[in-house]
Amino acid sequence: MPSVLAIDLGTSGLKVAVVDEAGRVLGSASAPLTTTFLPGGGAEQDAEGWWQAIGECSRRAVASAGADVAAVAVTSQYMSIVAIDGAGRPLAPAVMWMDSRGAPHHRIDPALALTFLERHGLAPLGFGDPMHIAFLREERPAVYAAAAAFVEPVDHLNARLTGRICATQTTAMPLMTVDNRTHGVTDHDPDLVAAAGLDPAKLPPLVPFDEVVGPLTAEAAAHLGLGTDTVVVTGTLDSITSGLGCGVIDSSTAGVIVGTTSVLVTNLDRKDADYDHDLVSVPSPLPGRWFVMAENGVGGRALEVWLGVAGDTHAGAEQLASTVPAGANGVLFLPWLAGSIAPSADSRVRGGFLNMGLATTRADMTRAVYEGVALNAAWLLPHVAALAGASWPSVRLGGGGATSPLWAQVFADALGVRVDRLADPGTTNARGAALLAHAQLGHISLDDIPGLVEVAGVHEPDESAHATYQGLLAHFIEFHQLVKPLYGALNLRQ
Numbered sequence: 001m002p003s004v005l006a007i008d009l010g011t012s013g014l015k016v017a018v019v020d021e022a023g024r025v026l027g028s029a030s031a032p033l034t035t036t037f038l039p040g041g042g043a044e045q046d047a048e049g050w051w052q053a054i055g056e057c058s059r060r061a062v063a064s065a066g067a068d069v070a071a072v073a074v075t076s077q078y079m080s081i082v083a084i085d086g087a088g089r090p091l092a093p094a095v096m097w098m099d100s101r102g103a104p105h106h107r108i109d110p111a112l113a114l115t116f117l118e119r120h121g122l123a124p125l126g127f128g129d130p131m132h133i134a135f136l137r138e139e140r141p142a143v144y145a146a147a148a149a150f151v152e153p154v155d156h157l158n159a160r161l162t163g164r165i166c167a168t169q170t171t172a173m174p175l176m177t178v179d180n181r182t183h184g185v186t187d188h189d190p191d192l193v194a195a196a197g198l199d200p201a202k203l204p205p206l207v208p209f210d211e212v213v214g215p216l217t218a219e220a221a222a223h224l225g226l227g228t229d230t231v232v233v234t235g236t237l238d239s240i241t242s243g244l245g246c247g248v249i250d251s252s253t254a255g256v257i258v259g260t261t262s263v264l265v266t267n268l269d270r271k272d273a274d275y276d277h278d279l280v281s282v283p284s285p286l287p288g289r290w291f292v293m294a295e296n297g298v299g300g301r302a303l304e305v306w307l308g309v310a311g312d313t314h315a316g317a318e319q320l321a322s323t324v325p326a327g328a329n330g331v332l333f334l335p336w337l338a339g340s341i342a343p344s345a346d347s348r349v350r351g352g353f354l355n356m357g358l359a360t361t362r363a364d365m366t367r368a369v370y371e372g373v374a375l376n377a378a379w380l381l382p383h384v385a386a387l388a389g390a391s392w393p394s395v396r397l398g399g400g401g402a403t404s405p406l407w408a409q410v411f412a413d414a415l416g417v418r419v420d421r422l423a424d425p426g427t428t429n430a431r432g433a434a435l436l437a438h439a440q441l442g443h444i445s446l447d448d449i450p451g452l453v454e455v456a457g458v459h460e461p462d463e464s465a466h467a468t469y470q471g472l473l474a475h476f477i478e479f480h481q482l483v484k485p486l487y488g489a490l491n492l493r494q
Contacts, residue, residue, distance in 0.1 A: 002070035004437045005062065005226065006430035007054055009076040009153055010238060011035065011096070011260045012301065014050065016057035017427045018065035019434030021443050023452035025427050027065030029057035036093070041100035047082050047090035050153070051160060051223075059225035069226055072161060072216065073437035074235035075429050076153040077260075079174045081132040083147040088159025092143045095132040098338060100347070102135030112195045116176065120192060121273060121280040124176040127347075130196040149204045150175075154235045161224075161232045162214035167204040168234050170291075173282045177203060181271055183283050183290070184208065209234060209285040210440045233437045238429045239263050240284055240291050245432030246396040246422065247453035249286060249446060251388040256377055256411060256419075257428060258401025262299030262335075264342075264377060264384045266292050277343035277383040285436060286446060294384045295341045299373050300401045302335040302351065306369045310362060317366050318406050324367040326413060326465035330355050331364045332472060333372030334479065343380045346484055348491040354479065370407050374414035375469065375476045381415055394418035396453070398428035405457060413465035414473070423456035 001020050008015040010033070017028040031053040036044045062069060079097035082090050095102075103126050113123040124130045129150070137144045149165050152174055159165045169185055172178050176196050177188040186206040193200050207213070213232045221228045239257070243265035246255035254266040267289045273280045281290035307317060332354040339347035351372075353365060385391060394417055397408050402425035412419040422428060435452065438444045444452075 002443060003065065003067040004434040005058060005069045005072045005224065006434040006437070007058070007072065007074045007157065008238065008241075008430040008433065009050060009074070009157065010429070011077045012304070014053050014057060015427060015430050016054065016061045017430040017434065018061050018067055018069060019431055020067065021438050023431055023435055025424055025431065026067050027061040027063070028427060028430070029060035031057055035096060035098070043096040043098035044093035045096055047094045047156065050157070054157070055223040058223070062225045069230055071437050071441060072224070072226070072230060072232045073433040074154050074157045075238045075241040075433040076157065078152055078154070078237045079128055080153055081129050081136070081150050082153060082156040083136055083143050083150055084156055084159060084165070085146065086148040086165070087163055088156060088165060090156065091146055092136070092140060094153060095135060099132060099135070101139070102131035102133070105138040106131040106134040106197065108195065108197065115195065116192065117273075117275070119179040119181060119189060120176055121180050121271065121282060122176060124196055128176055129174045130176055130198060133198060147202055149202055151204050154237065155204055158213050158232055158235055161216055161220045163217050164214050165204050166207045166211070166213060168207060168209050168211075168236070168285070169283045170209070170236050170240065170285060171234070172204065172206060173237070175203065178206070180283050183288055207234065233440050234285070235433065236285050236436065239265060239293065239295070241429045241432035241436060242398060243267070243291065243432065244436050244449060245428035245430070245453070246398045247450035248396065249449055250289065251390050253396065253450070254384065254390070254392045255396040255398055257399040258299040258373065258397070258407070259399040259429070260299065260301045262296040262373055262377055264292075264294035264296060264380055266384060266388050266390070268292060268388060272387060274383060274387045278345040279342055279383060279387055292384060292387060294380060296376050296380050297339070297341045298335050298337045298351070300399065302337055302373055303369055305337060306366065310366065312366070314404070318404055320363045321367040321370055322406055324363050327468045327472060328368035328371055329360070329364045330357070331360055331368040332476065333365070333368035334476070335372040335376050340480065343383045344480060346487070349480065349484060349487045350491065370410050371414065371469070371472070374407070374410045375473050377411065378414040378469065378473055379477055392417060394420055396420045396422060396455075398422045398425045400426050405459070408457065408459045412459040412461045414469040416461050416466045418461065419459040420455045421457040421459060423454040
């Protein structure tokens, strides 16, 4: 039975897993990743460090799996840029999605916004890859001049693995250069390239979704502990593979992924958007489908920050939070530590605790963190459902946050629907990338994927807790609107 080595490059961590045709993880390894925050809104990661960590984790995963690996599939965080040479090697640290240093150098005529929205789906006004590339062009001109291409992390790794620089319609989405009205295009749109202020000679050529990028180079094969006959498939963005890892392949189902961020996932059979709630769709590697981009903002990272402040562990936090009733004794946590995204995007909004009193305890605050992330998802869910024209009696919960039965129950109570908590949720993205690769290579059918995803626990909503959270949600949303001007003033340079 052939297996796939899936490389999941997240923002805060790397996971590598060997996954068979049945979706079983035969071996895995992980490593933490560090973001360097710099003055002026900078956020970078060491792309060469990614490569070294990938090699170490791959060799461990392959050794523990004891299986034949037929292919490598990469999935990664996105809206980040890597300047690479002709062999795919990084010329500088990766400019991460959180980085805002390019904003002063990236001026796009607002009159062109409608063109971007109609053709692409997003308008690159102050964010995204064109802004990151503008930063490199203006502040690191030697790197800019030497770059063979500017690519997303997934395409950087594919180029490093095979020596071939390319992208797909989906992985090039953050470049803002592709007309997404038609599914499966393999050319950058010249008008969008010019409007985004990009040099077409420094963009990766586009290939079909089901393209085999190539075999591993001898160097890459030795680095991963694999043979040179192992092929590399195109790969995709981690939000899309998280949906596949949940078994979500169309609009009949939805998932919530709680990793570094919190994401609601589903698919449409058309390009569509709800700009009032910052929801867009992008072409998916699945035939004739568009993936709904429903990034909700910081998720698991909010809990990690709180654990660092409180000096607690995941197990300790779960036990502590379970001693507090729904509603955290009136304490409300706002999870917008890196700004809010859908359903109300504002990069300057920040998080914190509300309604603390003299009797507030660490247990109350810990419970409130779990609840704040779930309330943010509850704010988003009806808008995603409306865009999809669906009503979901249940959602699947994946990502590292799904290791917590308590959090799964809080999500069920906040959303008011049944939550199916996935088994082995920490490999949700890697499993999704591997299953997509198995389908691309003809090992399985796409329709097989939902049945290959195992559920570890089912959490029905409690009516009383749901009523409590509905009341809190109204205040949660109201506070976001009230404090936007204040945060705008406090974080003027963000």
